[in-house]
Amino acid sequence: MKITFIGHGYVGLVTGCVFADFGNDVYIIGHTKEKIERLKKGDPLIYEPGLAELLKKNLQAKRIHFTLDFENAVSQSDVIFITVGTPPKPTGEADLTAVFDVSRQIAKFLKKNLTVISCKSTVPVGTNKKIETIINKHKPKSAEIAVASVPEFLREGTAIHDTLNPDRVVIGSNSKKAIEILLKLHEPLNGKRIITDLASAELIKYTANAMLATKISFANLISFYCEKTNADVESVLDAVGLDRRIGRIFMNPGIGYGGSCLPKDVKALIQIGKNLGVNTNFLNSLEEINSLAQKNFVQKIKKYLPGKKLAVWGLSFKPNTDDIRESPALNILYDLLEAGFQITAYDPVANENVKKIFNNQIKFAKNIWATLKDADGLAIFTEWNEFKQVDLTKLKKYLKHPIIFDGRNIYDPLLLKKLGFKYFSVGRKTI
Ligand code: UGA
Numbered sequence: 312m313k314i315t316f317i318g319h320g321y322v323g324l325v326t327g328c329v330f331a332d333f334g335n336d337v338y339i340i341g342h343t344k345e346k347i348e349r350l351k352k353g354d355p356l357i358y359e360p361g362l363a364e365l366l367k368k369n370l371q372a373k374r375i376h377f378t379l380d381f382e383n384a385v386s387q388s389d390v391i392f393i394t395v396g397t398p399p400k401p402t403g404e405a406d407l408t409a410v411f412d413v414s415r416q417i418a419k420f421l422k423k424n425l426t427v428i429s430c431k432s433t434v435p436v437g438t439n440k441k442i443e444t445i446i447n448k449h450k451p452k453s454a455e456i457a458v459a460s461v462p463e464f465l466r467e468g469t470a471i472h473d474t475l476n477p478d479r480v481v482i483g484s485n486s487k488k489a490i491e492i493l494l495k496l497h498e499p500l501n502g503k504r505i506i507t508d509l510a511s512a513e514l515i516k517y518t519a520n521a522m523l524a525t526k527i528s529f530a531n532l533i534s535f536y537c538e539k540t541n542a543d544v545e546s547v548l549d550a551v552g553l554d555r556r557i558g559r560i561f562m563n564p565g566i567g568y569g570g571s572c573l574p575k576d577v578k579a580l581i582q583i584g585k586n587l588g589v590n591t592n593f594l595n596s597l598e599e600i601n602s603l604a605q606k607n608f609v610q611k612i613k614k615y616l617p618g619k620k621l622a623v624w625g626l627s628f629k630p631n632t633d634d635i636r637e638s639p640a641l642n643i644l645y646d647l648l649e650a651g652f653q654i655t656a657y658d659p660v661a662n663e664n665v666k667k668i669f670n671n672q673i674k675f676a677k678n679i680w681a682t683l684k685d686a687d688g689l690a691i692f693t694e695w696n697e698f699k700q701v702d703l704t705k706l707k708k709y710l711k712h713p714i715i716f717d718g719r720n721i722y723d724p725l726l727l728k729k730l731g732f733k734y735f736s737v738g739r740k741t742i
Contacts, residue, residue: 312496315340315388317413319377322431322463323394324355325362325470331369333499338376338384350377358633358660361471385420390427390496392461393417393442396571397432403578405435414442418449421456427489429459433516433576435583439483439509457486459493460509462516467570468631477502483512517583520576521594526561527568528600534564534738535607544738545720564737566692566718567604569628569637574601604737605639608690608718609646611735617712618687619652624679625693625719626658626665633660639718640692641668648672655682659695680709688714694721703730 314330315338316323323339331337341347346356353367369375378384385391395409410432417428428446430439443458450456460483465473480497482504484490490506497504505515530548537544544564552559568574577597584591612621628638635641638661647654648669655674656665662675676682679701683689689710691698699721707713707730714733715722727734728742735741 312336312389312492313387314338314496315384315391316394317391317417318394318396318409318432319346319350319356320394320396321357321359321467321470322465323392324350324357324366325359325465325474326392326394326431326463327375328362328365328369329471329474330496331372331374332365334374335496336374336376337369338378338388340378340381340384342379344379347377347379359467359470360631365471381416382420385417385426386422388426389423390429390492391417393428393430393432394463395432397434397575397579399575399578402582404582405433405575405579407434407438407441410434410438410442411445414445415449418446421446421450421454423454425455425457425488427459427486427492428456429461429489429493431461431463433462433520433572433579434460434513435517435579436510436513439513457484457489458509459484459486459489460512461493462512462519464516464519467634468629475500479503479505481505481507481512481515483507483509483515485509517576517580520573521580521597523561524568524573524577524597524601527563527573528597528604530562530564531567531604531737532600535603537738538607541740542738543740547738563720565604565694565720566608566639566643566737567601569639570634571636574598574637602642605642606646608716608737609643609650612647612652612688612690612716613650615733615735616652616688616714616716620685620687620711621647621652621654622682622686622689622710623654623656624658624682624689624691624698625695626656627661627693630693630695633658633664635661635664635668638692641665643690643692643718644669644673655684655686657682658693659697680705683709686710687712688716690716690718691721692718694719703727703732707732 313336316327317340319339319341327337327339355362397405400406439460479502482493534544581591581594626640657676717736720736724742
């Protein structure tokens, strides 16, 4: 099939590369010349494991094309995916400006008897209907469209694997033809198929992300109880998680959820609830607990670091990405800088992005060891693999004081005790 993606962020670029790899002819439309030129040369613009290789392979095979021009791509495409951002407005409501702008652009150049317009951007209930209305208003009379909501569930850091192995492919549409075409397109992918209406598909995405945020905030809430009672949060959650109705996955306590999705989508769901007159207290609590998790961690550092020099490992909002949007690390850094701490940080791929925000307020190191010079202690914000099995004896020698604040519970407290560290983690006894 000929497919167009509008937008080359995580969703558009990764899904585009995967569909190109299946042999489809894929166009990806952007709006910044410089970025399109880099993409054409095989630079994916983001750090995502395996993506550069997949992009280069499909560029070489001429199955993927990057362009600023809507006309050529849109007029030929069987399916057009809208994959533009829906960032939060100051109120928390999703900003749909880009979605509606590209809908008008698409409409102008439609030519085929039937083009499926498939929205993958996370949008509030009712948005796909509005997309349909806008396109029908601006399209040529002879061109027909069918609108579908096909939400995306990939995670950053494992985006290619997730795209190839989704738990489910959700297709929401009133058009049998659109469903048929999209089922055909998704045929090579694993996962159950859920065929539903537009509103349900739109709500599935917010529900999934709010449920994930719930699991994390619940784990963090229980970690607060554990810290007050000397209980061990990992044991509690391990035991509770063995109940198959509950499950242990995605219940890791720490310094909270970040990224461009969970925080934004919880906020948007709160706004949607307010507009609909639905009680949003539960969702408000998720946000409150998330920010408390960060504040608790900062308090520990402020109270127990025997000096003002702190080494920091990990800045991205999760491992295997250079994305720092809404990274818990950023809020914590702001608080620590305000309190007069001097920080030397290292992240395997996110240093440059954080540098753009903090400039020379923070020192950046090229590796973990370089952060430790004169450091009074170490704080871990992101659970990158390379931190998990470091030589702890060497680490102890490098630190001025053998003290670790672990925001992701990556070490065994008993081992650290044996080695003579003072070790603060989340929801576990301090040793
Ligand atoms: C999330 C969802 O997991 C995807 O299914 C969805 O497609 C995506 O949002 C989206 O809407 O586009 P992502 O933001 O890439 O994916 O990352 P997650 O793996 O969900 O992690 C989000 C945050 O939660 C990270 O800061 C992570 O450190 C934190 N987290 C995750 C925890 O604190 N504890 C956990 O147990 C799991």
